[in-house]
Amino acid sequence: MLKIAVHVRLEHMLQRLRCLQDAAATARPTRLLDHLWVGGAVEANSLHLLRHLGVTHVLNATDDLLLPDPDAAFRSLRCAVRDMEEEDIGRFFDSAAAFIDAARESGGAALVHCHEGKSRSVTLVLAYFMQAKEWTLKQALDFVSAARPQVSPNAGFMARLIRLEESLHGTKTVKLKKTKPEPRVCPVCSDKVGISLQSLSVHIRTKHSEVAADYEPLLRSCDSPK
Structure with a gap:
């Protein structure tokens, strides 16, 4: 009886692990435009799903996650950003925007991702909307937050986006929350x-x-x- 009980328990554990693996494998990034998606590491690793969604370009906004294998036939770009307030993410705004536009012009789509799809990747996407669509920061933030409620750029990234808005539009539509x-x-x-x-x-x-x-x-x- 003991062996049977252990076997049943082991089967249940294996079944649960398979369910978790299936959930990870089918995690979907968030669609923002026909040519632009944003997500985290799990979504970036779901290469079959990305192909199904029409993603052709992958922008990796981390300094540690691996780029897609060259054999996977994705165009890729690394913006080596750490999720730290003192990081100068602004130095990647132009190259990220150009990469996203290259995906659009080729008839494909870009996935912009970091670890969780909340801070680094979202900051680059917000900057893209401000540059490419001439949106204010508030317009961009409202749009992206509606599609992906968990977005949360760190305070340093928000300060950099506010400076970008001032340089582009001469205005400031978002107040930086004071940190303790x-x-x-x-x-x-x-x-x-x-x-x-x-x-x-x-x-x-x-x-x-x-x-x-x-x-x-x-x-x-x-x-x-x-």
Whole structure:
């Protein structure tokens, strides 16, 4: 009986794994235009599905995911972007737009993807709409968000898109959400002590009174009104 129970449980596990594999294999990117799709790594790996959808060009907006195999007959372009706020994604706006337009002009379609299809790939797509269709950032963001609600460019990418909009249209239609300030770090114990200079001063004087004199210039600057 025990062997039978183990066998049944194993079959159930294998069946569940097959279901997960099938779901991954059939993940669909999001269609934005006849010649433009956006998605993540799973969608980018579904090569048979991409061919069925008419995708001929694959833009990889990561520095680590593999490009399609040359034998797969896709045109490919890597924009090696890290999903970090300090990354200058703007240096890829022109090349990404040209690649997407090349797909359109050839009668095909481009897939723009990153890991999750939320930040890097979406930023390049938003820039494309602003450049190619002369949309404002708000128009582009509303359009893409309606089709793919999970879109979420990081704050640094949004700041770069806002600068692009200002340079293209002389306007600013989206406000950058303020990010929470980074807490200050105590130079003595490396603890995070709050976001104000005063909190750093209080921490050093109460927790490290034995060395507070060594930090007197710093403490005076913390105490002085700004």
